[in-house]
Amino acid sequence: MIKIDNVSKYYGDFNVLKECSTTVEKGEVIVVCGPSGSGKSTLIKCVNGLEPFQAGEITVNGISVGDPKTNLSKLRAHVGMVFQNFELFPHMSITQNLAIAQVKVLGRKQEEAVEKGLKLLDRVGLKAHAHKFPGQLSGGQQQRVAIARALAMDPICMLFDEPTSALDPEMVNEVLDVMTELAQEGMTMMCVTHEMGFARRVANRVIFMDHGRIVEDDEKEAFFANPRSERAQQFLAKILHH
Amino acid sequence: MGYQWNWGIFFQPSATGDDTYFGWMLAGFKMTIGLSLSAWVIALLLGALIGVLRTVPNRFLAGLASAYVELFRNIPLLVQLFIWYFVLPELLPPSIGEIYKQSNPILQQFLASMVCLGLFTSARVAEQVRSGINSLPRGQKNAGLALGFTLPQTYRFVILPMAFRLVVPPLTSEFLNIFKNSAVCSTIGLLELAAQGRQLVDYTAQPYESFIAVTLAYILINVTVMTLMHKFEKRIAVPGYIGGK
Numbered sequence: 262m263i264k265i266d267n268v269s270k271y272y273g274d275f276n277v278l279k280e281c282s283t284t285v286e287k288g289e290v291i292v293v294c295g296p297s298g299s300g301k302s303t304l305i306k307c308v309n310g311l312e313p314f315q316a317g318e319i320t321v322n323g324i325s326v327g328d329p330k331t332n333l334s335k336l337r338a339h340v341g342m343v344f345q346n347f348e349l350f351p352h353m354s355i356t357q358n359l360a361i362a363q364v365k366v367l368g369r370k371q372e373e374a375v376e377k378g379l380k381l382l383d384r385v386g387l388k389a390h391a392h393k394f395p396g397q398l399s400g401g402q403q404q405r406v407a408i409a410r411a412l413a414m415d416p417i418c419m420l421f422d423e424p425t426s427a428l429d430p431e432m433v434n435e436v437l438d439v440m441t442e443l444a445q446e447g448m449t450m451m452c453v454t455h456e457m458g459f460a461r462r463v464a465n466r467v468i469f470m471d472h473g474r475i476v477e478d479d480e481k482e483a484f485f486a487n488p489r490s491e492r493a494q495q496f497l498a499k500i501l502h503h
Numbered sequence: 504m505g506y507q508w509n510w511g512i513f514f515q516p517s518a519t520g521d522d523t524y525f526g527w528m529l530a531g532f533k534m535t536i537g538l539s540l541s542a543w544v545i546a547l548l549l550g551a552l553i554g555v556l557r558t559v560p561n562r563f564l565a566g567l568a569s570a571y572v573e574l575f576r577n578i579p580l581l582v583q584l585f586i587w588y589f590v591l592p593e594l595l596p597p598s599i600g601e602i603y604k605q606s607n608p609i610l611q612q613f614l615a616s617m618v619c620l621g622l623f624t625s626a627r628v629a630e631q632v633r634s635g636i637n638s639l640p641r642g643q644k645n646a647g648l649a650l651g652f653t654l655p656q657t658y659r660f661v662i663l664p665m666a667f668r669l670v671v672p673p674l675t676s677e678f679l680n681i682f683k684n685s686a687v688c689s690t691i692g693l694l695e696l697a698a699q700g701r702q703l704v705d706y707t708a709q710p711y712e713s714f715i716a717v718t719l720a721y722i723l724i725n726v727t728v729m730t731l732m733h734k735f736e737k738r739i740a741v742p743g744y745i746g747g748k
Contacts, residue, residue: 311645338651348646351744352664361660362650396743414650 268317292460295470341411341419347403349395381409401432418449531699545621550628575626588615616688635670675732
């Protein structure tokens, strides 16, 4: 589904991604972790072309992301993305947030889009909030709406960029529950997150990045039981002991 | 001081006999409003466009927009007005220039003033719009693009609706400025409010009454603008967000 092949990216002279390669098969859940500044968010943003990269190739569903001839908007319409800061559109009601891209991008009728949006809103447990505005919801609620908004586009895979990092601790679980459910239904997912409990529960593989390089790319059992690199061992020791 | 106050002056027939002095002031008042509002429409439309262009990834368009802003905000308003009114008609192709120069002189003054004020203010509006766009979280643009919107759609549905809400207060300032700056147009002979005030002094020798009336008229205009813009700001406020409930 997603194939990342020898991708390198530079900001000027600074080499943020160094020859990264990995694949995500259909139905797989991959967790990407690593210290801050290791390039994990940049990598996931390269997957749907939000960040350009200078070398290597990424294909999603067989379509090359880096190819200038690719219609990126069309590709992105079917790759769901959830951001650290939710990024709901503050001037639209929740219902309109869910419907607008379906109408303007996929060409669905407004009623059809609203109906689909409300169904997904119900699924993330927020049907009662349909008429509200993003600023009137808590962070956890906003993030669940953001997931519903991405799902409304019938994505072929979902990208999560630290979806729980900006949340109060008590709201983390409501978002992880939605993600877990999604994973169990067979959604293809690539998640940048530090939630190792989530990784243990649902991930197929765990990727560990450091200084722009993919240091480990392992089955989760192997990763947690016995990380090969010293850097990953240190990282796990630091985030797992509390 | 020995000054003879005479507020009744406004109701006396004017020296030319076709109106009262109050009628003169009213004509100036209408001219100021007509000029400022028409210039504001130009400033808002052009300013929004240039402001957006300053933020697009295309370097050529962004550079062009920057050059526009620097040109119009680095030349004094008075100099710009003289260029529009005295210099530019001479540079037009003779056929068009002649038509322009033979048209009604008041129309010439009005057009030069409107274009001058409109373009001058558009550069300032553009800067406000640009800063509004840049003050939005970068993730908003990414969220729009990630949903499959094209860049123009992202501006239309995601960025601009919020950016314009953010810049309503600074735009109100520019709106007030355009009424005040319109007084500069009296220098090319346009009989707007300030010019009528000065003319009244020349004909009646009552400078205090005249300029007190002019002052009050400007204050009336600007208090009205402020009140309306404040109401507008409340109406478009986003619930749960800045200024909203």
